[in-house]
Amino acid sequence: MNFDPRYSGRNFSSVGTRPIRPDGIDKVTGRARYGADFNMAGQLVGRILRSPHAHAVIKKIDTSKAEKLAGVKAVITAKDLPDLTDGDAAMYDILDNSMARKKALYDGHAVAAVAAIDARIARQALKLIEVDYEVLPHVTDVDEAAHHHAPLINDQIFTEGLEEKPAKPSNVTKRTQFGHGDVHKGFAQADFIVERSFKTEQTHQGYIEPHACVASVNPDGTADLWVCTQGHFVYRQHCAQLLGLEASKLRVTSSEIGGGFGGKTHVWAEPVALALSRKAGRPVKLVMTRDEVFRASGPTSATSIDVKIGAKKDGTITAAEATLRYSCGPYPGSWAEIGAMTAFACYKLENVKTVGYEVLVNRPKTAAYRAPSAPMAAFAVESAVDELAHELGMNAVDFRIKNAAQEGTRASYGPVYGPIGIGPTLEAAKNHPHMKAPLKMNQGRGMACGFWFNFGGQTCTDLNIGMDGSVSLAVGTVDVGGSRASLSLVAAEELGIDYSQVKAIVADTSSLGYNDMTDGSRGTFSSSMATISAARNAIKVLRDRAAQMWDIPVDDVTWEKGHAIAKGEKYGNLSPLSLKDIAAKSGTTGGPIAGHSELVADGAGVSFATHICDIEVDPETGATRVIRYTVVQDAGKAVHPTYVEGQYQGGAAQGIGWALNEEYIYGKDGRLQNPGFLDYRIPVCSDLPMIDTQILEIPNPNHPYGVRGVGETSIVPPLAAIANAVSNAVGVRMTHIPMSPPRILAALDAEREG
């Protein structure tokens, strides 16, 4: 990578402004094409048969009757998706999750699929498929699953990370540990200790757009996939590997995306659609219903967390410890590991220990959800921190400021921090008018901090300058929150032209080099770095072309504010050449003008936020209302502040739903009881106040503009901030998320009964 990513401290013309997004008109007029909006001539309708059992051996599948139904063009089972994963355990799990091979591992697990000429016939065909199950005992609760008497989900899994290799298989797939110092010594020094256990229920990302794709496999081995995804290059890799296709022959085009939040980071039904198309010889459209999205895509973990924190009378934390159990669905994951890393990341701790346990349950395969695993850990830790501040008689913000991590602090997950923003977000929260606003009866105020890592990754960008001087920017990171606008601003900034001269698109997998997906808050961070690099490469070409036009050495040409300048008094009579001037002559100065960049954008820089929340609780019904909510977060540099604010508000809104209402409810039969938005209630506009935001800009030293990722951190503090607000409103410590009205009433009743 011949690119210097270091922060340069420059002044900006375009970056930091708030123009309208290029996809805005299409989205508000309904012209934007999402996953289900694409159609191909002769396409069939795909439908998936799903297990009604939480845990069952698939003894036999008879598809003969379905195959004979008029209008059915293909029926597939796991036999049509042979194992080509070559020992790649993670990919095997994705394959098995796409189509169960030996056992159905959760209610909703795919067992067969059909492609038919219309949806009615496809549904009829599903009813004609006969599956002979041997129903097995199941377990859906994370604590019950971790018990040694629990039904075993995979008898080939032995707990990793123990000192001695276990003799028996277990639903606990892995133990991980982080920390430093001596917590026993630290707790012995404490004057006050808070020790509590917390639970959070499983939630779904709740993206409005369901998983949808159109797959077309041709007889010559080429294939097309039009799909709603956070990473079309990753989907191409997955599908090519699972279907035995050459990656270069599978062209994947990402549609507009109606939300992903981590849930669209690996394939679910796409390999099934491709396998159906391959068998039928026709394109297949497959769109999940909302019921299927809940039952068979990837929600986040349910958790059970024990926290212990001790402090001296002066407010210094002496030790902190947490044990975190996270559900993974029926396949191993590293969700508790992330929780164990993030739990105490906001604090300067001499003695800290976290232990994570990954637990298999008969629920859908856990997927990433916006700062995955961090919100639950923050809920437990920040609740205990708040309680400890109360016991010490200290203001909750001052207690956090006293113990906040800073540059040079050893993070609880290991390394020493560089420049970080937790302190400034706390100071900003302390000084925010929200903190001083009066509260009414039955109202409580809470605050909490949050941490997330942020990532970079492989990135490739093309910048092409047309002969009219307009600029096409082709990026490979899916636009989930306005990144086309942000990246256009970056291109305009580098080239010194107006934002309106730049048009950004998300290119398909055959048009651009590989890009990692849009996850880990990397979209704008990574692609802006690649856009800066591509623009600088284009400027080199522009300077060369100007030199040709003037017939002077290229070293005598500089680029300033969108113009080539001949430097030196000897060129005093040469007027600057604009980008448009140079582009117009490109046909005779060497052909098209372009800049290309491929790089690994590392050094994303960790991110912190502090949230403040006011909640009103009706003590008779347990109903809650969010009165006021404020987000303070470090963005490094807000490229397009409106969309940074949008990320802050969106994370807070999702966190409010998670904290107060959302939860997967399983019956004793292991079946999901509420797979729809009527019974699984996400917040709508009328449930929320205007969410206030404050952007802090502490530059990331590893990005030329100082940019940090902003997409995920905003969902980390809300669970805790709201729990602290509710606890302060009702005078009872809330330890179970979501704090739905029945749960609040139960906590109040328990308190009254002593």
Added chain:
Amino acid sequence: MVEVTLWGSLSAVAGGKSRHEVEAKDIRELFRKLAEQYPGIEPWIDRGIAVAIDGTIYRDTWSKELPKDAEIFLLPRLAGG
């Protein structure tokens, strides 16, 4: 020579030690030397290890140089949403 600290689970496949002195100029050489000494670490490298150099986390830039006095910490390569 650089001093490298491994997170708990990785230490278990590296002789039970969390701190190691390794003669390595960049991340690529560090991984190679560790794998030569502790073959059990190789599957972990394949699955993904992130390297924190003075607090900045690198996941993919294996050509990143390891300054002599830098604090180097190996971490699991994590998923984002």
